[in-house]
Amino acid sequence: MTTTVPESQPRSAHQHGVRRIVLPVAVVLTVLFCLAPILWQLLTSFKTDAAIAEIPNVYFPRPDQLTLDQYQKLFERRPFFNYIFNSFLVSLASTVLALGIGAPAAYALARLKLQGERIMLAAVLIVTLFPPILLFLGLLDIVRYFNLGNNYLSLIIPYTAINLPLTILVMRSFFQQLPKDLEDAARVDGYSTPRMLLDIVLPMTIPALATTGILTFISAWNEFIFALTFITREDLKTVPVAGAQLGGASPFEIPFGPIAAATVLGTIPLVLLVLFFQRRIVQGLTSGAVKG
Amino acid sequence: MDKKLELVDLRKQFNAKVVPVKNVSLSVGSGEFLTLLGPSGCGKSTILRLIAGLEQPTSGQVLINGKDVSRLSPGDRNIAMVFQSYALYPHMTVRENIASGLKLRKTPSGEIQTRIQDVTDFLGLHDLMDRKPGQLSGGQRQRVAVARTLVRRPDVFLLDEPLSNLDALLREHVRAELKQLFGTQNTPVVYVTHDQTEAMTLSTRVAVLNNGYLQQLDAPERIYMEPANRFVAGFIGSPQMNFLQVPCESRRAIVGNHPIPLPRGANMPTEITLGIRPEHVHLAQSDHEPALDGQVFLIENLGMHNLVSVRIQGQGEPITVRAIVGIEHRLAIDSTVRLAFPPESIHWFDVSTGDRIQTASDSTSVVSPSVTPTSVTS
Ligand SMILES: Nc1ncnc2c1ncn2[C@@H]1O[C@H](COP(=O)(O)OP(=O)(O)O)[C@@H](O)[C@H]1O
Ligand SMILES: [Mg+2]
Numbered sequence: 001m002t003t004t005v006p007e008s009q010p011r012s013a014h015q016h017g018v019r020r021i022v023l024p025v026a027v028v029l030t031v032l033f034c035l036a037p038i039l040w041q042l043l044t045s046f047k048t049d050a051a052i053a054e055i056p057n058v059y060f061p062r063p064d065q066l067t068l069d070q071y072q073k074l075f076e077r078r079p080f081f082n083y084i085f086n087s088f089l090v091s092l093a094s095t096v097l098a099l100g101i102g103a104p105a106a107y108a109l110a111r112l113k114l115q116g117e118r119i120m121l122a123a124v125l126i127v128t129l130f131p132p133i134l135l136f137l138g139l140l141d142i143v144r145y146f147n148l149g150n151n152y153l154s155l156i157i158p159y160t161a162i163n164l165p166l167t168i169l170v171m172r173s174f175f176q177q178l179p180k181d182l183e184d185a186a187r188v189d190g191y192s193t194p195r196m197l198l199d200i201v202l203p204m205t206i207p208a209l210a211t212t213g214i215l216t217f218i219s220a221w222n223e224f225i226f227a228l229t230f231i232t233r234e235d236l237k238t239v240p241v242a243g244a245q246l247g248g249a250s251p252f253e254i255p256f257g258p259i260a261a262a263t264v265l266g267t268i269p270l271v272l273l274v275l276f277f278q279r280r281i282v283q284g285l286t287s288g289a290v291k292g
Numbered sequence: 293m294d295k296k297l298e299l300v301d302l303r304k305q306f307n308a309k310v311v312p313v314k315n316v317s318l319s320v321g322s323g324e325f326l327t328l329l330g331p332s333g334c335g336k337s338t339i340l341r342l343i344a345g346l347e348q349p350t351s352g353q354v355l356i357n358g359k360d361v362s363r364l365s366p367g368d369r370n371i372a373m374v375f376q377s378y379a380l381y382p383h384m385t386v387r388e389n390i391a392s393g394l395k396l397r398k399t400p401s402g403e404i405q406t407r408i409q410d411v412t413d414f415l416g417l418h419d420l421m422d423r424k425p426g427q428l429s430g431g432q433r434q435r436v437a438v439a440r441t442l443v444r445r446p447d448v449f450l451l452d453e454p455l456s457n458l459d460a461l462l463r464e465h466v467r468a469e470l471k472q473l474f475g476t477q478n479t480p481v482v483y484v485t486h487d488q489t490e491a492m493t494l495s496t497r498v499a500v501l502n503n504g505y506l507q508q509l510d511a512p513e514r515i516y517m518e519p520a521n522r523f524v525a526g527f528i529g530s531p532q533m534n535f536l537q538v539p540c541e542s543r544r545a546i547v548g549n550h551p552i553p554l555p556r557g558a559n560m561p562t563e564i565t566l567g568i569r570p571e572h573v574h575l576a577q578s579d580h581e582p583a584l585d586g587q588v589f590l591i592e593n594l595g596m597h598n599l600v601s602v603r604i605q606g607q608g609e610p611i612t613v614r615a616i617v618g619i620e621h622r623l624a625i626d627s628t629v630r631l632a633f634p635p636e637s638i639h640w641f642d643v644s645t646g647d648r649i650q651t652a653s654d655s656t657s658v659v660s661p662s663v664t665p666t667s668v669t670s
């Protein structure tokens with residue numbers, strides 16, 4: 001040990017120096033690349049109309065080019081909180097449903113020796129390969145048939161269905177890596193099956209549920225085609241549709257400012273959600289159950 | 293009341309090909325420590341899971357204190373089990389882990405407190421009670437898993453390879469601890485391992501299993517001194533016993549230049565399997581001793597002794613005999629040695645069945661009745 005350390009020091013110090021520069025630069029570039037459109041929207045939503053229209057583009061607005069007018073205009077023209085509420089309700093309901101149906105199904109697929117298990121899994125997988133846009137004409141007919149147009153259910157049901165396969169596949173692989181010994185130990189301890197699922201399995205499953213739940217929630221929140229087609233009543237619209245349909249004072253004006261404000265407001269709930277659940281998603285909750 | 297566990301003709305068949313437990317019968321009484329010993333995949337864990345009720349037997353019965361529990365769920369059998377992975381609930385503290393089984397049985401909370409107190413005193417767990425399993429070392433987790441079974445005061449303790457996840461030094465330490473600990477419990481213990489040292493040191497009796505069959509059920513000394521068949525003889529003891537298949541002539545086995553008289557149990561075979569442990573083979577002192585001439589081709593240092601592999605030319609293929617020889621003999625590779633087999637240390641086995649052939653030095657009831665005749669694989 002002591003003989004090798006001085007030898008390797010210069011080299012590792014050099015490597016360290018390179019890392020110290022390259023790593024942050026790479027991080028900054030990657031983050032910029034990913035966030036640029038969002039940052040642009042954020043910036044636009046705080047600029048005055050004049051600054052938005054100005055050529056060349058204003059990247060660094062002067063203080064007199066900054067304003068909250070765009071948000072004010074947005075709320076004057078449209079009941080935007082209403083849209084957020086609709087989106088929230090629909091997304092939450094389909095997330096809860098997808099988890100409530102998908103997790104038990106995944107558990108059964110992972111733990112029970114079911115006949116035709118492979119066929120079921122193949123079917124689930126094939127459904128995920130279907131582009132939803134191919135389904136939507138058929139779905140429109142179904143929605144009409146059941147008279148579900150302009151009803152939250154017309155969104156909640158398809159969103160749940162579309163997200164179920166992913167939920168099942170992800171949760172199944174999670175349950176498969178969950179040590180079976182724990183459930184056996186619980187049964188020897190005297191837990192009945194429902195209590196075992198509730199008291200032992202569920203607490204260990206929360207990180208996986210949070211992760212898949214967030215994915216479902218985001219995909220439901222951002223969905224556009226179904227929401228555009230199945231909902232026409234103004235007070236039932238969701239954020240993406242309402243944002244896209246923001247009109248100007250005249251047909252020839254594109255209201256860039258309010259659209260940017262709508263985008264920002266529509267994204268904030270998702271950001272908050274992910275930040276809130278981040279702590280829950282921390283991996284390694286099962287560590288310590290079995291020898292690590 | 294005396295506690296007792298009995299398995300009656302227990303069989304488990306997973307599918308047409310996989311039958312890990314084949315008609316095993318045995319019983320374990322109060323204060324007995326029975327070890328199920330056998331190679332990986334021989335069905336040890338499956339037997340334990342059948343006793344626990346985690347698997348249903350295809351046929352046969354599990355009796356606890358004389359009562360058939362084969363149809364009861366694990367929670368109703370009053371057994372406690374230590375899993376190989378310890379299986380501590382990761383989201384509960386050590387205290388909750390230990391208490392969970394008692395709480396579910398609606399034990400009064402005062403009683404739970406005193407029992408937990410007793411066990412934590414016993415195992416020295418005081419400082420760990422409010423930690424989660426993730427914050428414990430491997431050895432500590434193991435103790436918690438043991439504590440969780442002890443508080444239950446069950447009718448049977450089941451342990452599935454509880455030491456295999458510990459490092460070697462700790463394993464030796466915990467092994468001694470387990471022996472003392474379960475010695476005080478006065479409850480049947482069934483312990484599963486593939487490690488013969490664990491089996492020999494811990495058990496009052498050892499059940500050797502192979503291929504789902506019970507091969508021999510005896511005290512550790514007997515298993516070593518009088519293995520019931522070739523499989524047991526080869527599985528127990530390290531380094532492994534030497535086996536020589538030798539021709540017989542007029543009640544004598546022809547081994548090298550000195551015929552060895554066959555045991556009285558043998559009835560005129562033409563061939564017989566001779567078994568002798570490396571620690572019993574020694575260098576011939578005189579020319580009168582029955583001995584084999586051979587050439588050393590490998591010397592392995594075991595510390596106090598050398599394990600010497602010797603090639604012996606016979607009529608057919610050369611055979612290899614391994615012997616433990618004191619280092620003072622200073623053998624060299626390619627040197628010629630004469631190996632002597634003390635007659636009292638020789639084990640004889642039937643060539644076709646592999647069963648032990650009784651010798652004069654055997655205790656009276658030699659072959660355990662539980663041995664199945666078709667059980668030998670070689
Ligand atoms: N649930 C099961 N389904 C099918 N085969 C199994 C099952 N459990 C164990 N087996 C098989 O039974 C045999 C014995 O397993 P086990 O009792 O775990 O052996 P070990 O002696 O190593 O503990 C193995 O071949 C294993 O693959
Ligand atoms: Mg096993």
